[in-house]
Amino acid sequence: MSNGWIKLHRKTLDNPIVMKDTDHLAVWMWLLLNATHSDHDTIYEGERITLKAGQFITGRKIISKELKINESKIQRILKTFEIEQQIEQQTNPRCRLISILRWTDYQLDEQQSEQQVNNKRTLNNKTKNNKKDIYAQEFEKLWLLVPKKVSKKKAYQKYILAVKKKDHDEIYTAFKNQVDNNWKDTDPKFTPALDVWLNNERWDDAVIKPTVQTVTKKKQFRLLPSGMYKGFCAKCADAMYLKADEFYKSSPCCGVEFVPEQPKVYKSKDYTEETLNSIIKVCE
Numbered sequence: 001m002s003n004g005w006i007k008l009h010r011k012t013l014d015n016p017i018v019m020k021d022t023d024h025l026a027v028w029m030w031l032l033l034n035a036t037h038s039d040h041d042t043i044y045e046g047e048r049i050t051l052k053a054g055q056f057i058t059g060r061k062i063i064s065k066e067l068k069i070n071e072s073k074i075q076r077i078l079k080t081f082e083i084e085q086q087i088e089q090q091t092n093p094r095c096r097l098i099s100i101l102r103w104t105d106y107q108l109d110e111q112q113s114e115q116q117v118n119n120k121r122t123l124n125n126k127t128k129n130n131k132k133d134i135y136a137q138e139f140e141k142l143w144l145l146v147p148k149k150v151s152k153k154k155a156y157q158k159y160i161l162a163v164k165k166k167d168h169d170e171i172y173t174a175f176k177n178q179v180d181n182n183w184k185d186t187d188p189k190f191t192p193a194l195d196v197w198l199n200n201e202r203w204d205d206a207v208i209k210p211t212v213q214t215v216t217k218k219k220q221f222r223l224l225p226s227g228m229y230k231g232f233c234a235k236c237a238d239a240m241y242l243k244a245d246e247f248y249k250s251s252p253c254c255g256v257e258f259v260p261e262q263p264k265v266y267k268s269k270d271y272t273e274e275t276l277n278s279i280i281k282v283c284e
Helices: 010-014 022-034 059-068 071-083 103-105 110-143 154-163 168-182 192-200 212-220 274-284
Strands: 039-042 047-051 055-058 087-091 096-099 231-234 239-242
Touching: 022 059, 022 071, 022 096, 047 055, 059 071, 071 087, 110 154, 110 168, 154 192, 168 192
Parallel strands: none
Antiparallel strands: 039 047, 055 096, 087 096, 231 239
């Protein structure tokens, strides 16, 4: 048992059970040093058994003698390790079979450890490549919806950042709804580029679902080269430049609807004195 060596992971320092005091640490180190490193057969309670790596047969008297710690404390320490799931014990009046739990976590040989690292690295690379493939496929589906197809490479970069904040399905659904509703009758060159839309996180923009009435009304307004529509306040006749979703709002000046043609608004100077007097008389 004195041949070979064991690994001692720095994580041991973070274990409050093992690091409780020097006796706990000494017992833990003794268990690690005496545990078997490979399977072998032995006799326990009159029967042949196969000890697995991390197991061994001992007794508290042996541990007490070698570490010069009294037997009662050895018993308490072993019981604590068992309760805290550091070890398992099977005892009889003469000896006990101790199994160190998670032995292989820290005691694999260098070749096995290197192989595990390589396997994990390969798995991570495959996962990373699979994610890239999935991102690329999902982006292409989104790109098919884009009315103004510009800056595709930049849009893909913004998409990779966006899916870390929002699920692809939510981004796709939000963009499709805005294409089908908000920009339905808008010239593609006046719709937002996908990279801008993603960068500004516009998946939370309100969706304006056009009704027959609003679609008809929208067609009555003059579409300007800028992509805006020209309308007028129905009360004061001031000209307004409207976005596609602003036809249904009230004018900021008078709080009334917009109309496509400038209405005739009569001001006080347009009335004759006779007309004003007749209006006053009616009001009286």
